[in-house]
Amino acid sequence: MAYRGTDFHGFAENEGVATIGGTLRGALERILREEVELVVAGRTDAGVHAAHQVVSFRTTSERFDPQRLATSLTRLCAPDIVVRSAQEVDDDFDARFSAAARSYEYTVNDGPHPDPLRAGTEWWVGETLDLDAMNAAASGFEGEHDFGSFCRRPKDRPDASLTRRVSRATWQRADPARVVFAIEANAFCHQMVRSLTGFCVEVGRGRRQADEVGEVLAASDRGVAGPVAPPSGLVLVDVTYTARGDSA
Amino acid sequence: MAYRGTDFHGFAENEGVATIGGTLRGALERILREEVELVVAGRTDAGVHAAHQVVSFRTTSERFDPQRLATSLTRLCAPDIVVRSAQEVDDDFDARFSAAARSYEYTVNDGPHPDPLRAGTEWWVGETLDLDAMNAAASGFEGEHDFGSFCRRPKDRPDASLTRRVSRATWQRADPARVVFAIEANAFCHQMVRSLTGFCVEVGRGRRQADEVGEVLAASDRGVAGPVAPPSGLVLVDVTYTARGDSA
Numbered sequence: 001m002a003y004r005g006t007d008f009h010g011f012a013e014n015e016g017v018a019t020i021g022g023t024l025r026g027a028l029e030r031i032l033r034e035e036v037e038l039v040v041a042g043r044t045d046a047g048v049h050a051a052h053q054v055v056s057f058r059t060t061s062e063r064f065d066p067q068r069l070a071t072s073l074t075r076l077c078a079p080d081i082v083v084r085s086a087q088e089v090d091d092d093f094d095a096r097f098s099a100a101a102r103s104y105e106y107t108v109n110d111g112p113h114p115d116p117l118r119a120g121t122e123w124w125v126g127e128t129l130d131l132d133a134m135n136a137a138a139s140g141f142e143g144e145h146d147f148g149s150f151c152r153r154p155k156d157r158p159d160a161s162l163t164r165r166v167s168r169a170t171w172q173r174a175d176p177a178r179v180v181f182a183i184e185a186n187a188f189c190h191q192m193v194r195s196l197t198g199f200c201v202e203v204g205r206g207r208r209q210a211d212e213v214g215e216v217l218a219a220s221d222r223g224v225a226g227p228v229a230p231p232s233g234l235v236l237v238d239v240t241y242t243a244r245g246d247s248a
Numbered sequence: 249m250a251y252r253g254t255d256f257h258g259f260a261e262n263e264g265v266a267t268i269g270g271t272l273r274g275a276l277e278r279i280l281r282e283e284v285e286l287v288v289a290g291r292t293d294a295g296v297h298a299a300h301q302v303v304s305f306r307t308t309s310e311r312f313d314p315q316r317l318a319t320s321l322t323r324l325c326a327p328d329i330v331v332r333s334a335q336e337v338d339d340d341f342d343a344r345f346s347a348a349a350r351s352y353e354y355t356v357n358d359g360p361h362p363d364p365l366r367a368g369t370e371w372w373v374g375e376t377l378d379l380d381a382m383n384a385a386a387s388g389f390e391g392e393h394d395f396g397s398f399c400r401r402p403k404d405r406p407d408a409s410l411t412r413r414v415s416r417a418t419w420q421r422a423d424p425a426r427v428v429f430a431i432e433a434n435a436f437c438h439q440m441v442r443s444l445t446g447f448c449v450e451v452g453r454g455r456r457q458a459d460e461v462g463e464v465l466a467a468s469d470r471g472v473a474g475p476v477a478p479p480s481g482l483v484l485v486d487v488t489y490t491a492r493g494d495s496a
Contacts, residue, residue: 119252120327
């Protein structure tokens with residue numbers, strides 16, 4: 001599925017506010033006429049978008065055509081939420097735990113003016129960024145690290161591991177006014193991409209040095225990483241499953 | 249200036265509703281502390297966007313720095329409206345009557361799915377379009393014609409000329425899921441680009457033939473041109489002035 005997160009309080013359901021998950025589940029239950037529980041590959045925050053999100057659920061409904069279901073869901077949820085396709089999966093498939101990798105992209109506008117046509121899908125920083133310095137910083141994220149300095153620790157599980165394996169982290173100039181951060185990892189902890197982006201932008205502005213990455217990671221302390229980038233620029237662009245849907 | 253038209257009832261001021269012109273004028277009067285009247289190069293409709301719009305006004309204020317004015321206006325009007333630059337002009341300059349040409353672009357998504365991240369800035373038509381046929385139709389718009397079949401006649405001036413000179417009208421494929429119509433003319437009448445786009449899309453779907461353009465133009469009757477494309481896909485992308493700001 002794909003969605004524009006601007007007008008939603010994130011994916012996860014939350015009483016009294018519009019969420020992607022709540023909207024999708026409501027439409028699904030209306031079509032299937034039974035209660036369902038959603039499992040999602042990447043729980044995006046308020047204002048964060050998805051070009052390729054994956055959700056799984058169990059149904060006892062015996063007669064439904066997956067592609068017709070996708071079309072009906074899109075009809076109920078568009079234009080902000082679009083279900084691109086649906087398929088039946090093995091009983092042991094789980095959109096979250098079977099996922100081997102997630103990819104995100106973050107778009108920064110570093111041109112002279114904000115762009116009203118993309119205001120909800122990028123971050124305008126108001127000055128030209130040093131792409132080489134940002135790539136030097138990003139390369140320090142690759143590999144397996146404790147990302148405690150770049151995550152919001154879960155309140156209900158303060159001792160949960162924040163170690164993640166980043167397989168790719170690169171910045172590219174998309175056009176004269178835009179740079180895009182592409183990052184892939186086995187999984188991400190809370191606000192991780194936005195924290196890494198915020199740090200790289202500080203480096204790109206010349207306020208911090210790329211070679212600080214090692215000590216910031218080592219500190220495992222959120223106070224040392226600096227500002228978190230706003231949600232608008234962030235898009236979940238891919239979720240990868242192994243061929244057999246095995247857990248990674 | 250640039251703006252996202254989605255949440256505005258067009259440029260022209262209209263009591264009781266949010267308009268681009270009303271928002272801009274309000275900010276301008278707050279800064280200059282005097283009443284101003286705006287002249288605009290292209291009066292865009294509700295939901296239509298601009299990447300490059302031009303506005304002129306007269307002020308008696310003797311001390312203001314144009315670039316600071318632009319920055320202040322953006323601060324008051326962003327993120328939907330951005331004033332990219334401002335400059336003093338000759339007394340005979342008029343944003344509307346001095347303009348020699350206007351350029352618009354219309355983006356059509358002809359891929360398999362609507363795109364939530366671009367829903368407000370394109371038109372999803374749900375089927376793949378025949379680009380060659382659309383270009384054959386568009387070439388028939390070039391030159392000087394009575395565009396009465398492709399315009400909404402002004403109610404207050406039913407006898408106004410609807411003859412316009414189109415210098416360029418071409419479709420290009422921007423990516424596998426998108427085609428973009430680029431059109432330039434000395435001026436446009438009301439809903440002209442959206443009507444021309446709607447006709448071309450009918451041709452691209454195979455419902456009409458490109459060689460009908462001649463007879464449709466000759467009819468000068470709005471009933472024969474077919475559906476008007478929605479405003480979301482339309483962007484005013486340029487306004488051209490002659491070197492001396494002469495009227496075209």
